[in-house]
Amino acid sequence: MTQQHHLRGVILASIACILWGISGVAASTLFISNPHLSAMWLTQVRMLSAGVILIIAGQLTGKHPLAIWKHKRSAWQVVSYGLLGLIPVQLCYFEAVRVGNAPIATIIQFLGPFIITFYFLFFKHVIPKRIEVIGMVMAFIGTLLIVTHGHLNSLAVSPAILFWGGLSAIGVATNTLIPRSILPKYGALAVTGWGLLVAGLFLMVLQPMWRVHLTLNAFQLLLLVVIVLLGTVAPFLMFAHSLSYILPTTASLLDAFEPLAATVFSVLFLNVQLTSFDFVGGLMIILAVMALSLNMHKMLILFHRRRTDS
Template structure:
């Protein structure tokens, strides 16, 4: 792998994460500008359009996306991925943005990797490492600061934000774990595309879009296009492409750009008011997730070699 390829991978992954953060800000703007818009309507439209684009792309790339339905186990896995993975990570996140704001919703969602660690502890009996325990401690303190603003006897954010944000963090875990058996065989384009379509169709059955009274202005429609194309399709393709140039651990470190982008753009364009507790708590959570992604054994080996060489 050349240095040029490594740099390309970092730029692609960073841009993808920034676009995901901007997508949350666009959704927040849309909810503010159009009070009649519901999170379930926005989520199902986003899923159906983006999922269709990805499946068409997979077909054009000769990935044979229909093959996944030829095997019963794969079909059940992709349905589970759509219902238990995609819906929480997207619908619950948009609901948290609607009742709160994009920075807080994105930061709470960023706790997903620690839910994965708890899953492995409870069901796989894999004990967390020392760096993981440190990260969990930092994440807990950061979340506590955001939720209470230092006053442990009261909440500083609404219970609804905490509820929907917490579900979206669980969604990050299920969205990461459920498609793993499918990806090597069918590819990310096919698996993600069908996951989005399954989730969108299910939400359409629950609350059909055509039964919801939604009026979009030109500005609203523009935001919707940005959310679907620049906030879903483009970053997914960029992030998937980046993994051929950089390691997954490096890509996961760059995920920190998502909450940072959501915060910067919300403060700059929506005049979102964040306290010092929000900034400190968010920084601790981002630092905790970055620590979780670092291979400390490898870092310590390099440090020992450097000490011996010096």
């Protein structure tokens, strides 16, 4: 693979992560401009629209997305992926943005890889390496700085954003682990498209979106299009395509652009006030996750080998 191809992959993955960060800022703007809009309604629109688009894209590119439903095991996995992976990583994230702000919500969600580490430790008995232990300590200190601003007897952020942000971080872990065995066979377009559609339909059963009476102006409709197309469909396609040119470990390191983009655009366009504790804590978490990502790919390969041997 040439250096030009590697650079192309890095650019694609970087832009994808920046767009994901911008989608959080767009959602925050939407919640501020329309207080009647709920995270549930926005998540349903995002999931159903993006799911249909990705499935159609899979069909047009010859990926045969319907094949995933021909086998009971793969069908159950895609349903589990939608309900246990995509719902927490999207609905809970939007709830965290709604009750707080995009930078803090994105940084808390960014702790997801550490939940994967704990999963391997407690359930697969994979001992974390020294760099991973250092990363976990850094992430803990960084989170403590954001949550307390240096005052251990009080919280600087609301318990609600910690609750929803924590659930979204768990969603990052389940979103990574659940579909791994079916992604190589059916492709990312089909798996993610059906996962989004299943999750969106399930949320529709819980709270039908047509019962919510909302009036959106032109600016709010534009934000909605940004969230669905520029914040979901486009970055997913770009990130998936980038893996043709770069390793997953390289791509995961570039995930750091997501919280950075959410922070920069929130400060510039939403006048979000962040303290030095937020910046230092966020930087510690980002560096910790980048250190963890260097070993995450090896950990997943080891997990795959153990499953194959068993």
